[in-house]
Amino acid sequence: MTQGQDSPARALPAFLIVERDPLPDGTMRMALRGHLDADGAAELQEHLENLLEKGVRRVELDFTQVPFISSSGVGSLISSIGEYRDDGGDIVLARLSSGLRGVLKMLDLLDYVTLSQG
């Protein structure tokens, strides 16, 4: 499934969430595309909440095509990770660029988030 909508008012490309086949252990995989700013963060958080309500407990987010993350993106991720952990699950961040990883490291968040080992 692909989410995201082009808006003529936006200078940046639309943020997209692409669901991929789940892993054998039931982990839901999603590829993110575009800037994870306020608009993208709201969309992602809503999507993750919907999955949690449907019983999904573990999600892997692929950041390969996310060139930028704003404070809204960081905030929504942290909030969603907390909700999943409360329910015994987790959100795993995969394939972060060196730039994004560097930002999380500088913010001392690498110990808070779960990074994919793959």
Add this chain to the structure above:
Amino acid sequence: MIALERADTTRHRAEFVVAGGDPQPWRDDFARAARVARQVGLHDVRLHLPGARQTRDDEDGELSAVAPAGNAPPAAVDRAGAARLTAAARQTGATGVAEETEDGPPRHRWLQEGAILAYETTFEHAPSSRDLVAVYTPLMLATFGPQEADLMKLRVSIYEMCANLVEHGRPRRAPAVFTLGLRFLPGRIEGFLQDGCERFNPAEQPGGSVVQRAARRQPRGYGIAMFLQLLDRFEHEYTAAGNRLLFSKGIEA
């Protein structure tokens, strides 16, 4: 050295100009800038190349060009098919050239003084400018060539400062605009943000570190903490002109 001349988000176009230096260094600069331009949705990436030979008019009325000997385009950019060289319709590459785009914001200009490149871009004081800041900032930074990690920290910091300014600043006069200045010095990047708003110092807002906020699972309020943690220096000045945020960050070569 290359400089960002303009970014046109309507046409999805970024235009750079050779601002000086030997022919060889700009090839890597342009390849890097073209990659960043595509990340922000600008797929038509052009370089105004002094001395290029005009060959034909294309459908946009732009001049295509053949690079002069020794100025062949980067092969990687050519193969991607997303960048082209364009003959400059005017003299480029002169020291101290300043160029301004159309009348309305954003207004963008660059200035080269020897080995130092500086930009000033003025944006409308409006939420929609956050996107434009997110487009212009990495393009300007890419022309200086910081490492990926430094580039991202600066992108995030500048974006968050601008977003904070737009969200909390109360303009005192029309037109409501703010200006982002960047100056690329050896080993560091300095910058400023100047608005025409009532006094507001982001650093005085209640905060706490990003980790403290995360521990409290706060979904908002990370912006100020992020740029204070990511930058080497942040200062606030308030004058009759408005708020002036001064910042700098050291970068690896």
